[in-house]
Amino acid sequence: MNKQSTPLSVAEALESLILGKQREIKLSLACILAGGHLLLEDVPGVGKTTLAQGLAALLGLSNSRIQFTSDLLPSEIVGGPVYKRDTGEFVIHKGPIFTQLVIADEINRATPRTQSALLEAMSERNVSLEGQTLPLDPCFTVIATQNPVHQTGTYALPESQLDRFTMSVSLGYPDPHFERQLYATQNQAKNAQDSQQHYHQLLSWRHEAGLVNCTAELVDYLYRLVSATRRADELALGVSPRGGLQWLSAAKAWAFLHGRDFVIPDDIQDVALAVTRHRCIPRQHSGVNMTATLTHIFDEVPVYS
């Protein structure tokens, strides 16, 4: 990896790890560039963890991985006071959350109490321990993976918690062509080599992505899309103002990823589903294809006024 790396080159490097998932990789990267947290929703074994670790490695972020289980305690995430026998006093032990990138595997297996410990840290970007407020790393990002909710022994994340993830991305099974290729190489697990990249690069990219221009006209288009989800008969809950804000940053990050310093309508549309799908609740609870519903709603909104 040469020193003059661009976000796009990071994406390309990731594509060699997970074959045929160019779009999902870009979305994940854009999500992190937008300073948001990422939710990977998928069945086991399609490369969620690989993607998360690859992102950490390529962006040069320190990372820790927490496997969520039903007996996981909040203190095992954020840490807590520990008695030191030699000094005879309590010291605060910082949990695995004090790192740059947290990979929270199968987040919906833990109890709601444990989930909320993580999710609170996500929105506040600091942790209160023993009356002390400890700030988290400026690069602090959570990539949570989640198995589809209807599996047994899971606790579905409530809407208020889901709203804190900027994007939800679903990798899905690879294309047959790539899956065969995968088998042929006998899963010579390509682990990402630690890049030379320093995490400061990510911070400066985030700063630049935030400076991407979005005209008032496009902000209006974004607003019309958001309000369309609130008006739609098919949806019981539409996109929140927080969702709208994150949508805007995601669109800016998407434009930045593609080497532009201004947002075009396509940017807003490209990230639309990833930003909105996990935030909206259908009116009927079964047999709803959320992707199709949202696509239909967005298609009705005129792009140019």
Place this chain on the structure above:
Amino acid sequence: MHDSAGIFWNLRRLTPIVGMLVVLIWSLAPALSWELPLVFTMVVGWRIWRAWRCAKPISRWLVNVSVAVGGLGWWLLFPSKLSLESAVGLLVAGVTLKLLEASQRRDAFVLVYSGFLLAVAVFLFNQSLWQSLIVLTAIALGLNGLHEASLDEISTLPVTRKLTLVGLTVLIAMPITITWFLIFPRIAPLWAIPVMADAARMGMSDTLRPGDVSRLGQDASVAFRVQFDGDQPRFDDLYWRGITLGRFNEGSWQQHNHLKQTKLGSPPPALTNGIVKSHYTVFQTASHRPWLYHLEPSTTSQSNVIGLTDGTYRTRWPITSDLSLSYELRARDLTGLRLLDNDFDRELYFPVDLNPRASELVAQLMTPGDPKTTVTNVLKWYQSQPFVYTLEPSSIREPNFVDRFLFETQEGFCEHFAYSFVALMRLAGIPARIVGGYMGGELNPINNTITVREMDAHAWTEVWIDELGWMRVDPTGVVAPERIRLGSIDSLRSSASFLSESPLSLLHLNDWQWINTLRWRLDALNYRWQSNIMSYRDKQQSALLKSIIGKITPLRILMLLGATLLLTLVPLMLWFVLRGSALFKTSQQRKLQHIDLRLREYGVFRLEGETLRQAVKRANAASASDLATLTDAVNAFERTYYAKT
């Protein structure tokens, strides 16, 4: 599942429509019965409650039951099914039921359009300026309701902007409205839809039974207004004749049957041959009676007016809308006076044996062969007796009314005196008849018109004297001269029942000069409205139309209508077309249109929700170089309008 965001479940959105209907239906209440508006108001309250509770729409079977109940109620409320009232009542009942079941946006439109029909119906009964302003308010509410109903959510526009929208709608409709007003045929029979008998409660009736006129003294509503062109007669000469009652039938006085004809006749020459003293115009409000009130002797050249042999005038149809009539007031001409034998006998009939004491009195007072002296003697006798003028006399139901009144109760008002006086005259062999009409009126000093109210209703008598013809004799004037000298307002106000049926009338505050002036000013304004707008018909219509289009031919009227439509709609359509054209577009919209047009060359019609890049991707039929130019154009568009400036 009902649409909980719908117009009928949001009080703020519901208000204008319901407000319009409430105003209009209560405006109709005086003409109809009070039951229908009350039921409607109950339904409104119920709707508001349902909206507040976000309750579900009414179930189908309940609607059916309500329709049945409503239909039955209408059937019972209106005994005559073919009257104007019953038709309007049916409309009101329909609107009420519609409001009951309304749930969709479509229903809101139906309600507002029915509201416009109700507005027209209001004018069938009342055309005063105030009513017009109220209807205008209702229409503004309705137009706002239409606007509200066409939106998906609560209108966030400020009130001024809403008013502007309503104003614009009215403005667009104005030219064609004025043209229709000018050219719409004023055909009398069209308006003369039968009216329920009991609705025609105002004014005189064609039967005088003691007690009938009494209610009139309590009603301040305007019967007619008069404008004199030239000298005004003295106040105590203002006897507005309407109808003569000469047929005595079972204790009551009625109009002779031969006077009920509707063939064009002519009044006796004595009334029409005199020289013209002045002109005057009477603006009559809808009385639902055919009688025209005028001074005697007057002539009119108005078409459709039927002159009768008793010197009164009538229209062919009952007057159901405001009407203006011009008369010439003449001097009496005494040449060739003659009462036909037929009429002589008719005006003499009175049963001799009913009132023995009255017959006795007549025998004492009459001077045979000298009717003039007899009249004077009888009037002197009235003066000598302690008669009391009151609007609430003790009721006399016996057939010997004349005896009971003259010698026992001795209290009553105009019709009691007229009734007994005519009876005495006939017993003395002098032809006599009762005249029903109005006496006096109030002079408005602002515009010099005389306003005659229902409480000015009066009954007096006429006696036939050979050389003088039918002479007016008012026995009330002998008994209660102040009633004649001062008019009804000043002479009756001390009475307890004065204006008891008009509790809100400003006449109650007659003592305060500024209120009087205010009342006169309002009245003058109303008069202008009535005389210029509401009485625009026949003559005025043809005169005005002639001045606009020269000759009145169907073709020219059509051309006037067409021209109005063109002048209104063409600029409107031009504006709509131009608004979408390059002239009114921003440079961005023009560029976008340009790229869209080029996309269409490759068979790609960009959808509303599609970006330019997506549309270009679909243009796969294009050659590589064409695609490149398209992409370049899109890139340029994006750089121009989205990049940092």
